[in-house]
Amino acid sequence: MGARLGDLDQYWSPGLTLTVHGREYVVPLASAELGLWCRRLAEVTGEVHRASSDAEMQAAVARIERMPQLPGDLSLPERVLGDVYQQMVDDKIKDPYIQFCGQAAYIWIIGGEEAAERYWTSGGHPEAPGPANRQERRAQQRTGGTRTGGGGETQSLASTSGTRSPTTSGRRSRGRRKAR
Numbered sequence: 001m002g003a004r005l006g007d008l009d010q011y012w013s014p015g016l017t018l019t020v021h022g023r024e025y026v027v028p029l030a031s032a033e034l035g036l037w038c039r040r041l042a043e044v045t046g047e048v049h050r051a052s053s054d055a056e057m058q059a060a061v062a063r064i065e066r067m068p069q070l071p072g073d074l075s076l077p078e079r080v081l082g083d084v085y086q087q088m089v090d091d092k093i094k095d096p097y098i099q100f101c102g103q104a105a106y107i108w109i110i111g112g113e114e115a116a117e118r119y120w121t122s123g124g125h126p127e128a129p130g131p132a133n134r135q136e137r138r139a140q141q142r143t144g145g146t147r148t149g150g151g152g153e154t155q156s157l158a159s160t161s162g163t164r165s166p167t168t169s170g171r172r173s174r175g176r177r178k179a180r
Contacts, residue, residue, distance in 0.1 A: 015118060016108045018084075018101050024088055025084045025101070034079065037070055038109045049071045077102025082110060100124060 016027040030038065044067065045151040070079065078085045081102055088098050103124065108116035118126040 016105060018104060020088065020097055020101065021092065025087060027084050033070065033145055035109055037068065038080065038106060040067055042110045072165045076106060080105040
């Protein structure tokens with residue numbers, strides 16, 4: 001008889017926990033159908049971005065058109081957030097926050113908890129340097145708004161007037177948990 005593996009429930013939490021205005025919302029694990037659809041969408045989107053000729057672009061668009069349709073006429077945030085979408089609407093969460101949460105949930109489905117956390121903590125720009133703490137921001141304001149990287153290069157900071165980076169809760173459940 002071969003190896004026997006334990007129950008997967010010991011490794012997976014109920015889903016992705018997102019905190020908005022101090023309230024936690026738990027996005028459930030994606031169904032097999034939704035997970036597959038999201039991964040296919042990501043693949044096709046990548047093909048569109050990589051297309052370097054008209055023929056490649058037409059092939060990518062044709063693949064999009066052949067993607068299976070999921071039931072209902074739902075936006076991406078409605079689809080990936082599930083019941084959490086309506087909870088946020090009922091709690092009067094503003095649309096940009098819901099869109100951001102939907103993108104984080106989509107990234108969680110296709111890329112896992114670490115990718116979603118990078119997206120969340122970077123304010124939706126995981127390729128950009130992370131937000132500075134208050135002390136660093138004040139020092140930057142006094143020195144003209146630049147920051148020097150480890151390699152001696154100087155990077156200009158983007159304007160943050162009127163914006164705030166989202167914060168994460170102390171609870172770090174992102175879909176998986178360690179075995180007990």
